[in-house]
Amino acid sequence: MRNRVGIVGFGQTHHRSKNTDCKGQELISIAVKRALESAGLTISDIDAVVIGNMDHFESINYVDMWSIDGSGGFMKPIMKVTTGGTTGSAIGHAGFYHIASGLFDTVLAIGWEQNSESDTTAAISTCFDPITEREFCGGAIGPLAAQYTAYMSKYGATEEDAAIVSVRDHKNAAMYNPYAHLRQTMTVDQVMKSQYISYPIKLLDICPRTDGAAAVIFATEERARKIAERPAWVLGVGDCHILVHVADGIGLANLPSLERAAHEAYEMAGVTDPFEQLDVAELYIPASTAGVTWMEALGLCEEGGGPRLIRSGVTEMGGELPINPSGGVLATNPIGATGLLRIGEAALQVMGRAEDKQVEGAEVAVATGFGGCFWSDVTVISSRPQLD
Amino acid sequence: MEKDRKDAGAISITAMADMPYYYHVGFYYSRFLRELRDSKRIVGVKCPECEKVYVPPRIVCRDCFVTMEEFLPVSSEGTLLAYTVTNFSYTDTTKGEPKKIPYTAAYIKLDGSDSNIVHCLDETDETRIKAGMRVRAVFSGDRTGDYFHDIDHFEIIEH
Amino acid sequence: MGVMRILSGLHRITLVVAQSKVSEGVPAVITNAMFDPVYERVLGLDAINSSALQMRSYMVKYGITEEQCAKVSVKNHRNPKSNPYAHMPMDITVDEVLRSRVLADPIKLLDTSPVSDGACAIVLAEERTARERCSRPVWITGVGHCADAYHLGDRDLADADALASAAKRAYKMAGIQDPVKEIDVAEVYDAFSYMELMWMEGLGLCAWGKGGSMIDSGMTEMDGPLPVNPSGGVLSAHAVQVAGMARIIESVLQLRGEAGMRQVEGARVALAHGIEGACGQGHCVFVLGRQD
Ligand SMILES: [Zn+2]
Numbered sequence: 001m002r003n004r005v006g007i008v009g010f011g012q013t014h015h016r017s018k019n020t021d022c023k024g025q026e027l028i029s030i031a032v033k034r035a036l037e038s039a040g041l042t043i044s045d046i047d048a049v050v051i052g053n054m055d056h057f058e059s060i061n062y063v064d065m066w067s068i069d070g071s072g073g074f075m076k077p078i079m080k081v082t083t084g085g086t087t088g089s090a091i092g093h094a095g096f097y098h099i100a101s102g103l104f105d106t107v108l109a110i111g112w113e114q115n116s117e118s119d120t121t122a123a124i125s126t127c128f129d130p131i132t133e134r135e136f137c138g139g140a141i142g143p144l145a146a147q148y149t150a151y152m153s154k155y156g157a158t159e160e161d162a163a164i165v166s167v168r169d170h171k172n173a174a175m176y177n178p179y180a181h182l183r184q185t186m187t188v189d190q191v192m193k194s195q196y197i198s199y200p201i202k203l204l205d206i207c208p209r210t211d212g213a214a215a216v217i218f219a220t221e222e223r224a225r226k227i228a229e230r231p232a233w234v235l236g237v238g239d240c241h242i243l244v245h246v247a248d249g250i251g252l253a254n255l256p257s258l259e260r261a262a263h264e265a266y267e268m269a270g271v272t273d274p275f276e277q278l279d280v281a282e283l284y285i286p287a288s289t290a291g292v293t294w295m296e297a298l299g300l301c302e303e304g305g306g307p308r309l310i311r312s313g314v315t316e317m318g319g320e321l322p323i324n325p326s327g328g329v330l331a332t333n334p335i336g337a338t339g340l341l342r343i344g345e346a347a348l349q350v351m352g353r354a355e356d357k358q359v360e361g362a363e364v365a366v367a368t369g370f371g372g373c374f375w376s377d378v379t380v381i382s383s384r385p386q387l388d
Numbered sequence: 389m390e391k392d393r394k395d396a397g398a399i400s401i402t403a404m405a406d407m408p409y410y411y412h413v414g415f416y417y418s419r420f421l422r423e424l425r426d427s428k429r430i431v432g433v434k435c436p437e438c439e440k441v442y443v444p445p446r447i448v449c450r451d452c453f454v455t456m457e458e459f460l461p462v463s464s465e466g467t468l469l470a471y472t473v474t475n476f477s478y479t480d481t482t483k484g485e486p487k488k489i490p491y492t493a494a495y496i497k498l499d500g501s502d503s504n505i506v507h508c509l510d511e512t513d514e515t516r517i518k519a520g521m522r523v524r525a526v527f528s529g530d531r532t533g534d535y536f537h538d539i540d541h542f543e544i545i546e547h
Numbered sequence: 548m549g550v551m552r553i554l555s556g557l558h559r560i561t562l563v564v565a566q567s568k569v570s571e572g573v574p575a576v577i578t579n580a581m582f583d584p585v586y587e588r589v590l591g592l593d594a595i596n597s598s599a600l601q602m603r604s605y606m607v608k609y610g611i612t613e614e615q616c617a618k619v620s621v622k623n624h625r626n627p628k629s630n631p632y633a634h635m636p637m638d639i640t641v642d643e644v645l646r647s648r649v650l651a652d653p654i655k656l657l658d659t660s661p662v663s664d665g666a667c668a669i670v671l672a673e674e675r676t677a678r679e680r681c682s683r684p685v686w687i688t689g690v691g692h693c694a695d696a697y698h699l700g701d702r703d704l705a706d707a708d709a710l711a712s713a714a715k716r717a718y719k720m721a722g723i724q725d726p727v728k729e730i731d732v733a734e735v736y737d738a739f740s741y742m743e744l745m746w747m748e749g750l751g752l753c754a755w756g757k758g759g760s761m762i763d764s765g766m767t768e769m770d771g772p773l774p775v776n777p778s779g780g781v782l783s784a785h786a787v788q789v790a791g792m793a794r795i796i797e798s799v800l801q802l803r804g805e806a807g808m809r810q811v812e813g814a815r816v817a818l819a820h821g822i823e824g825a826c827g828q829g830h831c832v833f834v835l836g837r838q839d
Contacts, residue, residue, distance in 0.1 A: 002556050021395045023585075059403065061580040065824030068697045075712060077692040078829060079548065094548060100555035103690075122479035130409075131417050132444050132536045135482045136493045136506045138474045145472035146495050153519035199473040199514040237557075244450065247495050247504040268557070403584055410571050 004385055005099040006224025006231035009039025009217035010344035015181040015332045018116040019211035024058055025070030027213045028112050032072055035108065035215035039227050047104040049073040050094045052081040053336030056123035058114050071110055084127050085140070085371020087111060088214070088339025089284070093237050093377060095218040105220050111337035112213035120209060127372045128246050138198055140286060141206060143246050143374070145198040148289035151253040152200070155304035157292055159200050163191035164310050165291030166205050166330055172317060173327020176357035181210045181332040205288040212334035214341045232347035235387065236271070236380035238264030249374035258297035258368065258376035266299070269380035270387040274299040277387065279362040280349045281323045282342040284370040285330060291323070298366070317359070325349070325357035339369030343379050350383040416445040419459060425533040430525065432501050434458040440502040462500035464525040465545065469504060470495040473514045482535055494542055496523055510541045549671050550690055559676045566666035567786035574662060581825055583698065594738070594825070595659065599651035601704040601826040602741040606653065608705035609756035611744065613653055617644035618762045619740040620657050620782055626769060627779025629808030634663045634784035658740040665786030667793055685799045689723065689834035691716025699825060710749030710830040721834035726751050731814040732801050733773060734794035736822045737780040746820060747775065750832065769809065777801065777809040791821025795833055802837040
């Protein structure tokens with residue numbers, strides 16, 4: 001019998017584009033205190049800490065060591081996890097494994113970023129092969145933009161399909177999420193008329209650069225039941241890192257790593273019909289285009305069915321499967337925290353603690369992470385300790 | 389709940405650190421770059437098990453995890469799989485200078501290769517580019533073996 | 548993390564890989580960036596001069612001498628003469644160490660580990676798979692890690708408190724009550740010669756402040772009761788991200804009786820140790836045991 005892992009606390013900062021009032025450790029401590037408070041715990045209840053961010057972004061080496069003045073990790077076991085864009089989701093998975101291994105009872109997982117502190121596009125470029133790819137890739141946006149040209153040509157999707165995703169996520173952030181960074185609604189027309197950043201991606205199609213932090217507390221079944229009335233159980237995790245050369249990922253209109261990670265997580269959780277069984281999704285969608293192209297990898301529609309799914313309205317709040325009630329990555333992107341925010345938001349949903357952004361009756365949620373050369377993480381979280 | 393702090397007197401400081409790096413490009417890339425420089429040839433390497441051809445060449449097949457030894461030339465023509473006209477500048481980490489824009493990043497499958505490369509296309513009007521177009525490498529006149537610069541750019545093959 | 552994946556019961560076999568090409572970057576710039584960007588980095592602190600501060604504190608607090616530290620260098624460059632994977636096996640004398648160029652007083656060139664490129668990998672498996680697939684598996688019986696305060700000024704640099712805590716966790720898990728008696732061979736992270744002495748204290752393998760008399764006694768020599776760093780340790784090969792795992796690999800070789808000329812006869816329990824951050828801010832301890 002596997003050890004069950006529960007999520008019992010979640011905290012995040014009010015995210016902003018430039019948090020000049022805080023340095024990294026201060027930002028981290030705010031998220032940690034909010035997470036502890038949400039679980040009714042103190043730092044002495046924490047047995048171990050997992051932390052990470054994007055390498056190079058803040059010019060901090062050994063971030064696990066540096067962050068102690070904010071993380072509360074003094075004289076505790078600390079582990080650093082930095083896997084590029086998937087950092088946040090990988091931190092969440094590491095928190096999961098800390099508990100699942102039986103080595104620790106209560107674990108604090110922290111993701112953070114001060115995007116405003118450096119030239120982050122240059123830093124992101126270092127994830128591409130230094131000799132043959134780096135100078136042509138154009139940071140995080142270039143490959144995503146190129147992927148959509150392949151998807152449009154293969155399936156007849158349009159730029160407007162992507163704009164609908166952007167409108168949806170920004171609207172959710174503006175209406176329901178007080179912590180979100182960008183909180184303004186926009187129309188499809190406004191998105192379509194915004195300037196091309198990297199054809200076919202326009203200014204209003206892409207995620208912002210955000211300063212912010214997030215913290216999630218994981219616990220053993222015994223601890224979780226004592227701490228929380230309705231813990232969120234982590235039922236499935238899947239990670240997939242494929243393709244060393246980003247160019248190999250781009251030839252594909254879809255995202256095989258997400259497909260494989262989702263398959264692993266669904267299988268572990270007992271999800272056989274994702275569209276039917278999932279009640280809400282918090283997806284790492286860094287550009288609106290990905291909100292169209294990656295839906296089939298998650299098993300939410302047929303091959304090439306992204307545009308149909310998005311246009312049908314089922315992914316809007318009030319629809320059958322709302323995606324990103326929090327506003328997602330398009331509204332808030334402190335990269336090292338971004339994947340962990342998805343896990344935290346998904347947990348809030350199934351705990352019934354999502355407040356304004358609550359999806360009524362949500363019991364099963366999926367959270368994803370995306371990064372680097374087209375890698376993916378998938379987490380299935382539920383209010384039920386197991387699916388039947 | 390812990391309050392967000394607002395401090396009108398908050399100080400931000402600038403730190404500059406040179407981070408030079410000396411890549412040892414290794415056996416496979418050395419051969420790749422030498423062939424480009426000396427013979428204007430694009431070489432790949434073939435997996436002895438699944439026979440996939442990888443460009444640029446690398447030591448192991450990602451599927452079979454066997455060492456690949458057989459180098460072979462591939463065509464300098466190929467198919468454009470995906471592209472993006474890049475309109476924002478960023479630090480080109482190979483030079484430490486701002487990248488000149490606009491430029492078009494082109495993801496290409498060369499004939500004879502099973503993997504893809506990324507390079508640039510000499511066309512920045514997106515209405516004149518389509519995924520699936522045929523493209524050809526244009527080699528640099530002055531070839532130095534540095535990075536992927538001995539191919540200057542790719543051009544669209546007109547029909 | 549590899550251990551956790553196995554213990555979770557979700558994975559049967561995990562491959563753990565580390566690689567480090569220190570020669571491609573500028574170590575001083577990189578290790579400078581582990582210090583506080585606002586008021587420590589500008590002092591020019593890096594791995595070497597911060598360690599010099601620690602070595603000095605250690606010497607002053609416990610009366611440790613430079614000769615005693617030099618003996619570690621002599622031992623750890625001599626031990627790997629039969630280790631084909633080591634980067635810098637060599638015969639040197641205490642006198643040569645003492646007269647080598649001063650990098651940051653009291654640290655001299657021969658007190659210092661080299662800049663190395665390297666990679667290593669280990670395969671972990673859950674118990675049943677390990678028994679089925681491997682004739683001589685080595686068991687991970689205990690693991691513990693812990694981190695101390697960030698600012699050097701917040702710590703007593705002469706004592707490795709976080710290491711003591713990490714070791715306690717690992718010993719508890721492994722059921723070790725008397726580490727000196729029960730551990731047969733240790734691989735500790737000697738990035739600088741003095742570190743081996745300090746870490747032995749933190750590991751509870753000698754009393755606090757007694758690292759100097761321990762090396763004088765010959766206890767940690769190949770023919771002593773507790774050989775330390777038969778592989779030559781980090782002083783003989785320092786590919787930074789690899790060096791911690793290399794300690795585990797040497798321990799495995801020792802426990803499987805595959806360490807050749809540097810084999811510690813009858814080794815049944817081994818300890819492997821790694822550090823993180825400036826002056827060993829964080830520590831990780833593995834206890835490994837032989838298949839019986
Ligand atoms: Zn193959």
